[in-house]
Amino acid sequence: MQEPSSTSNFKYLLQGAFVVAVSLLLFVLAGDAYEKAAKRNQINAFTKQRFEEYYALEKNTVDLLFIGSSHSYCTFDPQLIDPVLGTYSWQLGTPSQHADTSYYVLQNALETQSPHTVVMELYWDVLDDDFERSQADSFFEVCNNDALVNDYIQTVFPANERLKYELPAIRYQQSYFSYRSSRMKRSIEETYHVSPPETAAANGVEYYQAQGYVYCDIILPQDEYDRTNQFKGFDGKDWQMSDVQRDYLDKIVSLCKEKGIRLIFVTAPIAPVSMDFIENYDLVHQALSDYAASKDVPYLDYNQINLDTPFLTNENFRDDAHLNHSGVTKVDAHFSTFLQSQN
Numbered sequence: 469m470q471e472p473s474s475t476s477n478f479k480y481l482l483q484g485a486f487v488v489a490v491s492l493l494l495f496v497l498a499g500d501a502y503e504k505a506a507k508r509n510q511i512n513a514f515t516k517q518r519f520e521e522y523y524a525l526e527k528n529t530v531d532l533l534f535i536g537s538s539h540s541y542c543t544f545d546p547q548l549i550d551p552v553l554g555t556y557s558w559q560l561g562t563p564s565q566h567a568d569t570s571y572y573v574l575q576n577a578l579e580t581q582s583p584h585t586v587v588m589e590l591y592w593d594v595l596d597d598d599f600e601r602s603q604a605d606s607f608f609e610v611c612n613n614d615a616l617v618n619d620y621i622q623t624v625f626p627a628n629e630r631l632k633y634e635l636p637a638i639r640y641q642q643s644y645f646s647y648r649s650s651r652m653k654r655s656i657e658e659t660y661h662v663s664p665p666e667t668a669a670a671n672g673v674e675y676y677q678a679q680g681y682v683y684c685d686i687i688l689p690q691d692e693y694d695r696t697n698q699f700k701g702f703d704g705k706d707w708q709m710s711d712v713q714r715d716y717l718d719k720i721v722s723l724c725k726e727k728g729i730r731l732i733f734v735t736a737p738i739a740p741v742s743m744d745f746i747e748n749y750d751l752v753h754q755a756l757s758d759y760a761a762s763k764d765v766p767y768l769d770y771n772q773i774n775l776d777t778p779f780l781t782n783e784n785f786r787d788d789a790h791l792n793h794s795g796v797t798k799v800d801a802h803f804s805t806f807l808q809s810q811n
Contacts, residue, residue: 490553512609514541518680519610522558522582532557534680536589537565537575539736542790544587544642546679546801552804557583559680562610564603566594567716572620574720576613578727585730585807588720590767592752598712601735668686675787684786685793688748692788693741699788704748707798709755721763731809733760737770737799739785749775768806770799 494559507784518541531554534544538742540561550557558581560573570588577583594603621630672686724731735756753772760767771808776779778804784795791799 511538512606514676514682515606515794516610517676518560519612520576521678522560523612525741527583528578529556530558530583530660531555532587533577533581533583534559534561534569534587534589535565535573535732536561536579536736537562537594539585539591539790540565541580541682541780542684542786543589543734543736543799544792544803545674545677545681545683545796547677547681548797548800549804549807551781552801553750553807556744557679562603562606564594564600565599565607566597566603566693567713567720567747568599568620568624571719571723572611572616573607574723574798576611576616578723581612581728583729583731586720586724587730587732587734590733590735590751590756591710592707592756595709595717595756596707597714598710599624599626599629601625601632607805617650650654658797660752672755672786672792679755683793684790686786687792688739688741688782688785688787692695692739693782697742699738699742700744702746704746704751707755709759718763719761721765725781731765733765734808735765735767735769735771737774737780737791737795738789739782739787740780741773743771743775766810768803770802773802 532546532549532553534540534546534557538561539798541559542561544559546558548558549555560577562573565573574586594600604620604631611617621633625633667729674682674686676686677683695811721731722728733756735753751773753769756769757767770780779798780791780795784798786792805807
């Protein structure tokens with residue numbers, strides 16, 4: 469006997485509703501799992517400690533403030549710089565920090581401190597993006613000012629990205645898979661007592677040290693000399709600063725001028741072997757140098773400095789783009805001398 473059409477339609481409707489309900493439940497559960505994984509990420513933990521300690525500082529005790537991407541907190545060690553300059557400095561770099569985020573980090577920092585100098589690290593690879601959500605989220609997870617975060621979302625985020633931010637399953641997806649991948653890799657190494665060549669070559673330690681700085685004595689793995697080097701194929705003639713990031717650099721310059729803060733731009737070095745892969749780096753250097761000059765802001769490019777007068781080798785780097793502590797010691801000595809000459 470044929471089932472009445474109304475009954476059949478109702479059954480399909482129930483089936484559809486069930487599928488939707490299960491899908492939504494899985495989406496919510498996935499979002500919860502992704503968020504937990506993101507919070508267990510070691511780099512996120514470093515960022516959290518960096519900001520929590522900054523917020524706990526006595527007001528108006530910081531003289532020198534560093535902002536920027538991982539190149540900032542992997543390059544400038546306050547414990548090397550302060551004894552030379554007689555300052556008390558702090559490092560507020562965050563992973564892949566773009567200029568838009570730097571602007572909000574600086575606003576947040578100035579709520580409790582009045583530094584006389586701000587050093588902003590300029591890394592070209594984060595200055596050609598109009599928007600990048602995950603780097604903003606690194607700051608949101610530690611920022612103690614909800615109104616500031618909301619202003620960032622409403623002002624900087626494109627409409628479609630504002631929606632994604634409200635969905636943890638999308639928001640934390642990248643952090644989750646990165647976390648799972650690292651856990652799986654570690655499990656295999658511990659179970660079978662083997663390490664891939666790049667891991668075996670990179671024996672050393674990395675940890676949060678103090679005043680926002682991350683210490684690392686790992687030496688550049690052999691694999692990153694060629695096969696996995698991220699700069700292969702990079703050509704400076706194809707690089708162009710994003711208008712969005714330029715606007716936020718302008719805002720940072722204006723904010724510092726308004727507060728009577730001296731601003732200094734610095735490009736941290738990448739490994740010499742990485743520079744060997746790059747074509748027309750002089751075009752990137754010139755673009756950043758011209759921008760700094762147009763704003764009357766001093767600018768140091770440690771890639772160009774090292775090309776002109778080599779003092780850093782591949783052994784001074786933890787990977788193809790970040791210094792290890794032996795390199796930090798060299799760069800911070802040079803930078804401290806530069807700052808002394810500016811006083």
